[in-house]
Amino acid sequence: MSTPARSAPRREKARAATIDEIKLTALTHMRETGTLDIRFADIARAMEMTPPALYRYFADRDELLSALIADAYDDVGRYVAEARDAVPADDIGARFLAIARSYRQWARQEPQQFALIFGLPVAGYVAPVDGPTTEAAQRAMSQLSLLFVEAIDLGVLAPPRLRDVHPAIAACADQKNQHLATEIPAETFQAMLHTWSTLHGFACLEAYGHFDWIDEAGRDALFDGQARLAAEAAGMPAPKSS
Template sequence: MTTRRAITRAATVEEIKRTALTLMREQGSTDLRFADIARAMSMTAPGLYRYFSGRDELVAALVEDAFVELGDALELAVESVDGESAYERLAALCQAYRAWATADPTRFAVVFGLPVAGYVAKDERGKSEAAERAFGYLASPVLGAVAAGEPVLPGQPEVAAAFAAVCDKPPLDRLTPPQAQAMLHAWASLHGFVCLEAFGHLFGLAGPPADALFASLVRAVAGYIGLREPAA
């Protein structure tokens, strides 16, 4: 039963997280101070401890949220694609991933950068359900390509054999080694571009030129994992 107390409490939790992200965005760093958050909310710092036991727990919540949002964004992207084209789906996912990252680089940094300040991920990051869900979407165009009978990455069996062990665990467990290899290739390329852009290391490239470059990267990636761009 959702009592009134629970409602306002949840609202406060949301406000804290929102405020934390806003502050991180404003000061462009993943470093957050309880005192600042409290001040921005017209509260005092100790009050926050009613909601989070410390910085670690708050950061963990932000990471979890970020993965949920990433999952949502990717799900939306996949669903917005009509038809069966694995290429279209890959492109949509890449765009969504990039949009998610650049919309809030600090959130992206919290998830994919070095662990924040004193925060150590107690639950191995792979254990998060939200993270698994997000990675599942990233893997989906590869699976889709297989289902559609399209070739996925010309085999490099010596590589595949080497890391077959990784394909047991959840995010990759529905992929064969060559598929996982293809997926990781694609993700690395995608992720690299997004990292460079989100953290401002793209030589000042932004706007349409960056869009164009990204699109061309997506084409290239699709190509080398064996997905063909549909003939317009």
Template sequence: MAEPAVSRRERARAATIAEIKEAALGLMAESGATDVRFTDIARIMGMTPPAMYRYYADRDELLEDLITDSYEHLGDSVADARDALDPDDIPGRWHAVAAAYRSWARKESHRFALIFGQPVPGFVASEDGPTTEAAKRAMSQLSALFVAAAHAGILEEPLVTEAPAAVAECAHEKHPELDGIVPAESFQAMLQAWASLHGFVCLEAYGHLDWLGDEARDALFRSHVAMIARAAGIPAAG
């Protein structure tokens, strides 16, 4: 059956919501802070602050929407880079995912800060809300590579093979779909791979690697990603 037509009022509401989010992101980029106020957004849009409440119940609802969008945008960017390569080229896909993660953080610095930076004062995302689900979808791009490598029989033993019982228990409780596919030591290596990649990206995003020239920083990133792969048991790129 055909989808019901969207009414003019619904289109106008959706356009205003999109404009509100764009204004909020613009304020974040301009101020370097992730906390925003309805009064500032309303001023930019030529609205009265009370009119904002027709679209969002409060600031937290707006932030939740922005964080969800940011995770979705990150996930799409990483997935597009991954899917541009042959599914059997798991080493190449790992390098593509890492590069896309870094590129997104550099291009979308205000969004990166919103989801990975200092928590916004007073804001607590719903435990089972849209931000949590969006975060899982975005970050599953990394775990999917380990699963694919395991299924292909090319996931090698990681550098650190001692996985504490607590890590194994976490793997089973949080990701039972990996049972019998990704062993506990590789699950631990997967977390370490993400932490290591994210650490580099954070250092760069917040200017701590600016003392390196662009060429040196790019080279360091490539070698860092190769080092992570080797430690995590992902085969070297051909």
């Protein structure tokens, strides 16, 4: 009588394993072809399946892309959080530098995933509104804002260099604060966006080869300098060079 109860979890595990294999095959195809566009026919061929069989796991290509994008956000969020949490909680400057470096490193190690979430949109793809990609993006991008909250709570966050805030940015800060236990001032919220834009700009330039003319040691030094400048402009304790 217990056989059906035992078989259901086995089926669920088998289905989850197949979904993971489909996603891995899609990423492998992207790496090999240098494109973010995917076709069920190519994935099915690589997995020795028929294309219709894939529809038992994903309704269409867009649902598969949404799953890959959500995975990418979760991956970068986890990677950054682990790097940050490996540093003592009271050393905000070092935690800031850990976040910056890990974000850059993830972009270098996972160019396909980086391109999926930060590159040009895939032709014909429209992300679902308030779907898994939106939720995953919010989780990933919260890692930097959490560090600003930590700095506020520890009393080590100074006013940012730029204090003038456009009303539209202030409104965004108000909306963000509805989900935070510690309120982030509008000028600090703006500084947080400036910080992310600065670090992300470097990561993009490097990911797409625009810094290849500088050797690796030079790029490392350039990035750390940019991170220190971003921290100073945001009012963060300056991370020490190393």
